[in-house]
Amino acid sequence: MINGERLVYLSRAMKNSTYKPIWIILPIVVFVLSTYSSAEQKQIELKNAEAYESRGVAYLEMRQYDKAIVNLNKALKMNPRDAYAHCNRGRSYAEQGLYDLAIHDYTKAIEINPKYEDAYFGRGLAFDAKGQYDLAISDYTKALEINPGDAGTYYARGFTYHLKREYLKALIDIKKAESLGYPIHPKILNDLVNDFEAQDRRKNKALSSN
Numbered sequence: 001m002i003n004g005e006r007l008v009y010l011s012r013a014m015k016n017s018t019y020k021p022i023w024i025i026l027p028i029v030v031f032v033l034s035t036y037s038s039a040e041q042k043q044i045e046l047k048n049a050e051a052y053e054s055r056g057v058a059y060l061e062m063r064q065y066d067k068a069i070v071n072l073n074k075a076l077k078m079n080p081r082d083a084y085a086h087c088n089r090g091r092s093y094a095e096q097g098l099y100d101l102a103i104h105d106y107t108k109a110i111e112i113n114p115k116y117e118d119a120y121f122g123r124g125l126a127f128d129a130k131g132q133y134d135l136a137i138s139d140y141t142k143a144l145e146i147n148p149g150d151a152g153t154y155y156a157r158g159f160t161y162h163l164k165r166e167y168l169k170a171l172i173d174i175k176k177a178e179s180l181g182y183p184i185h186p187k188i189l190n191d192l193v194n195d196f197e198a199q200d201r202r203k204n205k206a207l208s209s210n
Contacts, residue, residue, distance in 0.1 A: 049078035053085045060092050068092040083112040087119045090126075099126045117146040121153055128160055136160050151180035167196035 056071035090105030158173030
């Protein structure tokens with residue numbers, strides 16, 4: 001029975017009853033009213049949190065990162081379980097080079113929603129920026145498990161493989177990104193092919209000399 005119905009029912013019961021003492025009825029009335037008030041307050045807080053979140057995202061898109069963080073802080077204070085707000089605050093931190101704070105927020109978003117592709121991708125970028133390439137690749141791979149058709153994630157993972165000098169894996173990912181519509185400059189592919197072939201020649205030379 002929802003709160004409004006409970007109030008009506010209780011009101012009728014009190015009207016029809018001539019023997020229930022007030023000390024029995026009053027605590028029930030107080031409980032029902034407080035429950036209704038708490039639920040209503042929670043709804044107001046969630047709406048306010050959404051408003052702060054929307055404003056924070058708008059500031060983020062305008063590259064006003066400090067203002068974005070201020071508003072997202074307020075949203076998260078009202079609704080700490082908002083994965084979207086955590087993810088966007090993570091983006092705001094990352095755009096300012098605050099990668100540890102960004103990783104913390106992305107991780108929180110993933111804890112709340114383990115299928116949050118954008119949070120894995122964002123955390124991957126932050127790990128990349130810190131030179132933690134294996135962790136970055138792990139997050140890009142997880143993002144691709146959730147959304148196998150994301151060209152940008154293939155490109156990002158390919159770029160990271162290139163930084164690790166794993167040129168064949170890099171080439172495969174970059175070509176996959178291109179096949180999914182990601183614009184790849186021909187020079188990038190040519191350089192990757194050249195790097196892979198040079199690495200392959202060095203390996204063959206090392207093997208032949210042994």
